[in-house]
Amino acid sequence: MAYSDKVLDHYKNPRNVGSLAKDDPNVGTGLVGAPECGDVMKLQMKINPETEVIEDAKFKTFGCGSAIASSSLATEWIKGKTLEEALTIKNTEIVKELNLPPVKIHCSVLAEDAIKAAIADYKGKQSVSTAEGATVASATAD
Amino acid sequence: MAVKLPVYMDNHATTPVDPRVLEVMLPYFTNQFGNAASRNHSFGWQAEQGVDTAREQVAALINATPKEIIFTSGATESDNLAIKGVAEMYREKGNHIITAVTEHKAVLDTCKRLEKHGCQVTYLPVSKEGLIDLDELRATITDKTVLITIMYANNEIGVLQPIEEIGKIAKEKKVLFHTDAVQAAGKVPFDVQKMNVDLASITAHKMYGPKGVGALYVRRRNPRVQLSAIIDGGGHERGMRSGTLNVPGIVGFGAACEVAQKEMPAEMERLRGLRDRLHQGITSRLDEIYPNGSMEHRLPHNLNVSFAYVEGESLLMGINDIAVSSGSACTSASLEPSYVLKALGVGEDLAHTSIRFGLGRFNTEEEVDYVVDRLAETVSRLRELSPLYEMAKEGVDVSAMQWNTD
Numbered sequence: 305m306a307y308s309d310k311v312l313d314h315y316k317n318p319r320n321v322g323s324l325a326k327d328d329p330n331v332g333t334g335l336v337g338a339p340e341c342g343d344v345m346k347l348q349m350k351i352n353p354e355t356e357v358i359e360d361a362k363f364k365t366f367g368c369g370s371a372i373a374s375s376s377l378a379t380e381w382i383k384g385k386t387l388e389e390a391l392t393i394k395n396t397e398i399v400k401e402l403n404l405p406p407v408k409i410h411c412s413v414l415a416e417d418a419i420k421a422a423i424a425d426y427k428g429k430q431s432v433s434t435a436e437g438a439t440v441a442s443a444t445a446d
Numbered sequence: 447m448a449v450k451l452p453v454y455m456d457n458h459a460t461t462p463v464d465p466r467v468l469e470v471m472l473p474y475f476t477n478q479f480g481n482a483a484s485r486n487h488s489f490g491w492q493a494e495q496g497v498d499t500a501r502e503q504v505a506a507l508i509n510a511t512p513k514e515i516i517f518t519s520g521a522t523e524s525d526n527l528a529i530k531g532v533a534e535m536y537r538e539k540g541n542h543i544i545t546a547v548t549e550h551k552a553v554l555d556t557c558k559r560l561e562k563h564g565c566q567v568t569y570l571p572v573s574k575e576g577l578i579d580l581d582e583l584r585a586t587i588t589d590k591t592v593l594i595t596i597m598y599a600n601n602e603i604g605v606l607q608p609i610e611e612i613g614k615i616a617k618e619k620k621v622l623f624h625t626d627a628v629q630a631a632g633k634v635p636f637d638v639q640k641m642n643v644d645l646a647s648i649t650a651h652k653m654y655g656p657k658g659v660g661a662l663y664v665r666r667r668n669p670r671v672q673l674s675a676i677i678d679g680g681g682h683e684r685g686m687r688s689g690t691l692n693v694p695g696i697v698g699f700g701a702a703c704e705v706a707q708k709e710m711p712a713e714m715e716r717l718r719g720l721r722d723r724l725h726q727g728i729t730s731r732l733d734e735i736y737p738n739g740s741m742e743h744r745l746p747h748n749l750n751v752s753f754a755y756v757e758g759e760s761l762l763m764g765i766n767d768i769a770v771s772s773g774s775a776c777t778s779a780s781l782e783p784s785y786v787l788k789a790l791g792v793g794e795d796l797a798h799t800s801i802r803f804g805l806g807r808f809n810t811e812e813e814v815d816y817v818v819d820r821l822a823e824t825v826s827r828l829r830e831l832s833p834l835y836e837m838a839k840e841g842v843d844v845s846a847m848q849w850n851t852d
Contacts, residue, residue, distance in 0.1 A: 339793075343757070344833055346836075364831055366756070367760065368757055369763045
């Protein structure tokens with residue numbers, strides 16, 4: 305199979321490889337895919353809670369070259385965006401940017417899912433810590 | 447010495463034509479171009495002479511007689527002819543065929559087609575090692591069984607089935623025994639007499655001969671095997687396979703068999719040494735390497751290992767100056783990981799990380815060392831990129847996790 309130059313570039317020089325502290329309340333982690341299907345993506349983002357801007361993003365991917373490229377590109381695109389903006393990223397834009405063939409479209413879908421999962425994880429953490437904060441506040445008010 | 451790139455290590459897929467083989471073939475394309483069935487002129491006689499010599503060479507490799515060799519277009523046709531030919535010819539006797547789940551598609555899909563036409567087929571399972579159970583085989587035979595078809599060496603994992611024992615059981619139960627010996631013939635000893643084989647499929651291009659030519663061995667005595675032809679026409683090859691003979695191909699096939707037979711003892715040892723060097727090189731440089739299938743009952747030139755946590759296609763992409771194959775779904779047309787590995791009980795997660803190495807006549811020690819180096823650096827790099835490797839190192843049991851597989 306022939307890969308596009310952009311897929312090869314991301315495969316050879318993946319951007320933002322690594323991990324962020326998953327217990328940090330300002331970090332959202334998305335883990336999508338399954339080993340049996342041959343694709344697992346972990347995408348993490350560190351968010352400024354004041355501005356909701358994604359200040360850092362990291363990924364690790366088990367999968368084919370197109371899966372690695374899709375997640376690498378996703379981290380590049382979400383950095384500096386607000387959560388709201390990041391949620392508008394569509395898998396079709398990834399397909400277009402990387403020239404993915406039809407059999408590799410699922411890789412781009414997985415990358416979009418990973419962004420959404422990471423944001424959901426962050427929001428879940430925030431609502432828990434806000435709720436905890438509220439409990440603490442009410443406790444001190446007693 | 448610098449290694450010439452790319453390195454070819456996919457000799458189960460095909461092999462290059464040996465220059466000694468090519469040399470013998472060349473006159474049959476030009477001056478000696480005759481039709482082997484032309485009986486009235488020298489062109490035909492020369493062609494027939496070439497075919498006769500080749501028939502002797504092919505027969506000698508497997509300890510058959512020349513009259514028992516039917517030339518075909520390749521092993522897929524040989525498998526089809528053997529299985530369909532027996533099913534049709536012995537229909538009155540019975541309609542049951544026994545095969546195994548790890549067979550080549552040329553056997554499995556032929557059996558599936560026969561099932562649509564009233565045959566009953568038993569697909570024997572295999573152990574973790576890739577071997578069938580002989581007691582199970584014995585228990586599966588009924589008075590309706592007309593054929594056992596079990597391959598000698600598997601094309602993915604190189605595992606050698608106990609065909610001598612299978613031959614004994616078949617003979618005792620008076621059931622015909624066909625073996626797809628494509629990966630084994632010319633590589634390891636294959637003796638149709640000693641092994642009680644009644645039909646055997648072999649092909650030239652897996653043993654340094656040309657593509658497009660194969661043979662079916664059809665036993666002539668004890669018992670005399672009869673076949674219904676699947677290609678009708680001029681009655682070539684004793685009526686079992688009509689069609690003008692591919693004379694240059696057949697001549698090359700014969701020459702390839704002769705070279706393979708002469709060099710087999712030394713070549714087996716040399717390739718076993720290279721294979722073990724490759725395996726040890728990989729395991730000394732990388733952790734979590736899992737061989738697939740028995741290492742004991744195996745072709746000396748095959749290695750099939752899973753590089754846990756690194757998906758096969760991405761690994762092939764990283765070692766793109768080395769030609770090997772992967773059992774990963776992403777590299778196959780079907781988008782399913784290898785059914786052979788699945789049959790061994792290898793989890794789909796590990797099947798996606800498997801690589802098949804097929805060493806051959808033209809591989810060198812320098813090439814093996816180069817492949818080990820490239821694998822070690824690429825697998826290490828991809829594992830740094832792998833969330834599964836990270837989780838495993840943190841002590842998470844990745845296979846026990848709940849994944850969303852929608």
